Amino acid sequence: MRRRENINLLLMVLPALIVGASFFLLPLARLGIVGGTGPQGMQAYLSVVTTPRYFEALVSTVLLSVGVTAVTLLISGITGLFLERNRFFGRDLLVSMLTFPLAFPGVVVGFMVIMLAGRTGLIGDLTALTTGKRLVFAYSMAGLFTGYIYFSIPRVILNIMAAAEKLDPSLEEAARSLGAGNWHVIKDVILPGLMPALIASGAVCFATSMGAFGTAFTLATDIDVLPIVIYTEFTLLANITSAAALSIVLGLITWATLAACRAFAGTTAAAAG
Secondary structure (H helix, E strand, O other), rough: HHHHHHHHHHHHHHHHHHHHHHHHHHHHHHHHHHHHHHOOHHHHHHHHHHHHHHHHHHHHHHHHHHHHHHHHHHHHHHHHHHHHHHOOHHHHHHHHHHHHHHOOOHHHHHHHHHHHHHOOOHHHHHHHHHHHHOOOOOOOOHHHHHHHHHHHHHHHHHHHHHHHHOOOOOHHHHHOOOOOHHHHHHHHHHHHHHHHHHHHHHHHHHHHHHHHHHHHHOOOOOOHHHHHHHHHHHHHOOHHHHHHHHHHHHHHHHHHHHHHHHHHHHHHHHHOO
16 A cells, blocks of 8 residues: 555656756756866866956856845835735736736846936936936946846735735734834834745845846846856857856856755744744
């Protein structure tokens, strides 16, 4: 009987194992082998930190992703909590508009940033009229930051609203009845309740920013982030070994961040419960 249960369990899991091995494990293993068996050997992985261009791109990508994650969590946390706690005319339309960027691919987001802050963008026109100088930042790291914020907010705000819906209002009322002010209620009651959702959403936001390509490719005039470097090494320079090594490093950093955030969110959720 026990053996039959094990066989049935294996049969149920087998399709997932086949798909995971075919579309994830085997390509990833092949990528790792290519990155370590080129002319440089395993030194190709060390080149990420020994080659100035690679290292600068890696640092820029990590810092950009951290900054995008922090700002997105701040904006989405405040907005999501407000939208969940308040009902007003046009609320549903506002929520729909805030989540609308989910329908846009990265290239479209990059094009929208150009229309906003490019050489013929709206911000440039307004600053030219008011100051006589045209402000253009679409093709810099600031433009990429704006684009990443734009498509990161919808991914986070829905999770925050779902988490805020589950908060127990009686805990806040109890804290206020004991003399806690608004800041202490937020710090000691609301934030701990939202912390698992904030950590999980932040991890997804960080991972998306680390690997996003379409927006960076559209705006990449004075931008050197890791996905663009990988693309350049692979397509323009035919340096497949370095491209594979850089891809593995990018994947490892993202995976480690996701794993750490998942573990921390789990302990936070357990503590909160």
